[in-house]
Amino acid sequence: MKYIDEFQDPDLARRLLDDIHSTVTRPWALMEVCGGQTHTIIRHGIDQLLPDLVELIHGPGCPVCVTPLEVIDKALEIASRPDVIFCSFGDMLRVPGTGRDLFQVRSEGGDVRVVYSPLDALKIAQQNPRNEVVFFGIGFETTAPPNAMTVYQAKKLGIRNFSLLVSHVRVPPAIEAIMQSPSCRVQAFLAAGHVCSVMGTGEYPELAARHRVPIVVTGFEPLDILEGVRRAVHQLERGEHTVDNAYARAVRPEGNPAALAMLGDVFEVTDRAWRGIGVIPDSGWRLSARYRDFDAEHRFSVTGINTREPAECRSGEVLQGLLKPHECEAFGTTCTPRNPLGATMVSSEGACAAYYLYRRLEITPTRTARTAAPAPTARTAERTATADAPLEASPVA
Amino acid sequence: MPDTTLDITGWTCPAPLRDRPRVVMGHGGGGALSAELVEHLFAPAFGGPVLAQLGDSATVTLGGVRLAFSTDSYVVRPLFFPGGSIGDLAVNGTVNDLAMSGAQAAYLSCGFILEEGVELSVVARVAEALGDAARAAGVEVATGDTKVVEAGHGDGIYINTAGIGIIPQGVDLRPQRVVPGDVVIVSGEIGLHGVAIMSVREGLEFGVDIESDCAPLGDLVRAMLEVTPDLHVLRDPTRGGLAASLNEIAAASGAGVVIQEGRVPVPVPVRNACAILGLDPLYVANEGKLVAFVPREHAEAVLAAMRTHPLGRHAAVIGEAVDAHPGLVVARTGLGGTRVVDLPIGEQLPRIC
16 A cells, blocks of 8 residues: 555645635635544644634544444344354444443353454354354445445355344435534535545535535545645635535546445435434435345344433534534543443544544643633644644754 | 541542443453553552552562562464564563563563463474573573463463563663653654554454564663663553553653654554554554653663664654643644544454445
């Protein structure tokens, strides 16, 4: 793999930042849809470098965060069964259901395995014919095609002890829901590049035109984010609202035809609940009737699920961009990555976790201000606390 | 109200593991869960001022001689990996724990826990690797033990080693000696061991030309101490990586730590593998690296000495201890932003997409 350094080049970043600073004249609120973009923004401090007039709002695009509590609880229930081998991507294991997580199920004797591909789960099914092997199929348009292909393979190979616990979601209906919200502040979107590499850009022009909102397809490296912001700000300043592909090295307008064909064969569109947000019409996929036998919810009678979401968790507002993570009363006190109230704090792509991991320094003085003397704003506190740290004066630097 | 004054000295938390009723893998990951297990469960149960130091090795005085004493267990999978084996690790891990106290390891104990059914040829290869590593590190395996567990109750071979060595006079390495202004030096490229292991682990094989950095650090430490015995603290960033070591030092010293992310040596294959898996190289394990907090006036000379040693030729200054944000580690990013570098909770988990 090449080009990582090229897309983190400080000199090129400075040029993009200069362009953004010289272009912006009014306050703008941009939403990056994907949790991977949020992670890059916070990890590299990009939001600190943008003009104060440009606000980045973190969107609902963390697949781990938006998987409904009920589905997590179903996963916990299925994974606890003695004959089941439950396979999942690693970052789902730490997501809390009602009272416990998959790590805990494993510590109680459940056979929970981390896999790196759904095909690995299928292989496990072939190697363990006496067990039921269930793969936790969550995610956006990025993870849906390989999961669809795995079910297709299972059917083709006649593997009967494999099933999928499905909670796949689609991005465009979420954008639609956010724009229809009366409290929506979003004026432009940075669309998730990997989603568009599968789906293409065809779903977006109508959305952009109807809501008069620029949509810039954006990648995940720091320069990708800055270029996305730059193009969005240019559109906003000019009063335009088109779909712009700033991730042309990976995204073609027509998407990935093979992946789309697989999705169309195995899945069908359905209403889907998003954790913290609620049901969004047509926002998910379920296995189509031809593959219903591979649906874990049909295969296992998962009843008696009694979900209990912590009342003080405000991750839904965070996922809709209505609340910054540190503005939540529970942030960093009753809710930390050690003891998360919601998935936005536990997922590595979650906005709350990103703020907690990377921004505690600047947030702490702001929060203390509620009971103590006025503190500097987040950005000011950041600069006084660290940007002037005397590392440059090191005699051996 | 009863007329009593409560003396809370010596109290420990009555519910130390409130969120985890059972052991999970993260309790062995070298992060926050591991630290909690030791500090809230083991340390109160065992007691004792020596254990309370909570260093990589204990410092004890016997017959007027200051000794470093350490133990570690090795449960790595697979048993053989690019650049080493569980046998090399079992020597170098313990030797390096002693070296972080400034001691040269003198004697090791070695306990093998073998799983029923493992091939004797495999045990022999591991034993030979262990013997070779001990000779290379200049340490003698003086005592040992063997146990066998039933098939299915182990991963082939587990090894425990303990080691002992003498701390030279004038050497006092502990985080409490760190003061603002100390220069932070890392001895070389980070993340090699963790990525080498991941590159051959079942389900995650990916083609990288990378080997573990597994190596004994005693000789490098000796070269550094020859420049000045006044090094403040050394740590070898194994589980939890550089981030965990820096956090431990920051927490124990009360100092803040600032690092320049761009100055941390990360080999390109490590950076690429981490990018694919969604991992942060700062949290990836090493087995032949150290991080040193050195008084500013000695930093240049120590760095020069490290760079003349084969295990320190990529040594680099990566940051310093500061007055600001006590107990926290902060990274300045390549683009000019900043972020907190936190203690990992448990193990790093590859992202979903």
